[in-house]
Amino acid sequence: MAISSRFSVGIHILTLIAFNKDGVSSSDYLAASVNTNPALIRKITGMLKKAGLVEVRPGVAGTTLARKLSDITLLDVYQAVDVVQDNELFNVHPSPSPKCEVGRNIQETIVPILSSAQLALEKVLQHVTIEDIVKDIHMKEGI
Amino acid sequence: MAISSRFSVGIHILTLIAFNKDGVSSSDYLAASVNTNPALIRKITGMLKKAGLVEVRPGVAGTTLARKLSDITLLDVYQAVDVVQDNELFNVHPSPSPKCEVGRNIQETIVPILSSAQLALEKVLQHVTIEDIVKDIHMKEGI
DNA sequence: AAGTCTTGTAACGATAATGGTTACAGCACT
DNA sequence: AGTGCTGTAACCATTATCGTTACAAGACTT
Secondary structure (H helix, E strand, O other), X not given: OOEOOHHHHHHHHHHHHHHOOOOOOXXXXXXXXXXXXXXXXXXXXXXXXXXXXXXXXXXXXXXXXXXXXXXXEHHHHHHHOOOOHHHOOEOOOOOXXXXXXXXXXXXXXXXXXXXXXXXXXXXXXHOOEHHHHHHHHHHHHOO | OOEOOHHHHHHHHHHHHHHOOOOOOOHHHHHHHHOOOHHHHHHHHHHHHHOOOEEEEOOEEEEEEOXXXXXXXXXXXXXXXXOOHHHOOEOOOOOOOOOOOOOOOHHHXXXXXXXHXXXXXXXXXXXXXXXXXXXXXXXXXXX
């Protein structure tokens, strides 16, 4: 199955907060741009907060960035929104037969390969920051 | 969510067929090593067949490899078992607001980044063949 | 030709995650 | 006190997975 859109929503939220740095980024405001429900936005900002990417406080309107734009990578967001639990992107079929040469070795053999594939993906995400996203949109808008 | 275990089962099946090249790899036989149901194995061998990786025929016991071990990459298996539909690993939140600078550009901005991350993952899978898996298990078994 | 074994598939259920929604408690500010 | 916001719990519809049963259809043996 595909990786949850929470990830893309998280990126959207952070980018929008950066654009709206002179305004108040309430969950209503963010939800309007993402085109979803404010409660869903609050769930995700809650995750971003737990990961130390943003600051939000109960009762106080608006979410703000907790770090510089250039210090938030897409990998940070990816991990913050729990898009892959236990950090295991690949689901390996459990308990193969120990009586079989292949069965008793297959997991140990493929897990490192799958991990390195996952790592390759994460490395790409690690090298893109929210600042890059913001700059790209600036360019597209001709700002 | 995690990537379906169909992928790891597919690898297991192909590896086991290679090991069992003097025997008959029926769905019962394969299911015993994978530790699952024969019907599930037949579903997956059906997918592998459609992708041209194996040969199976109704009524005839056993699945055989359609290519050399060194000509089957993990990417072939990954794509064969439809683990990611539409080839879109990342699910991007649909229909952001076109009224917002961020909303109307975010998709166009992040989709290429997510694609390149996906591509990095696939590249790793492309460089490992079933032959590599077989050799590794031979080594582990001291053969 | 009958019988047996196998594959191919349809159908169903249990489980889990997602995305959306409602509702409301609790906090902060006016 | 009143208003507005966040944090969260609860619930639902939808979807995919994995497992399982059941059976039709093909292939081979005797």
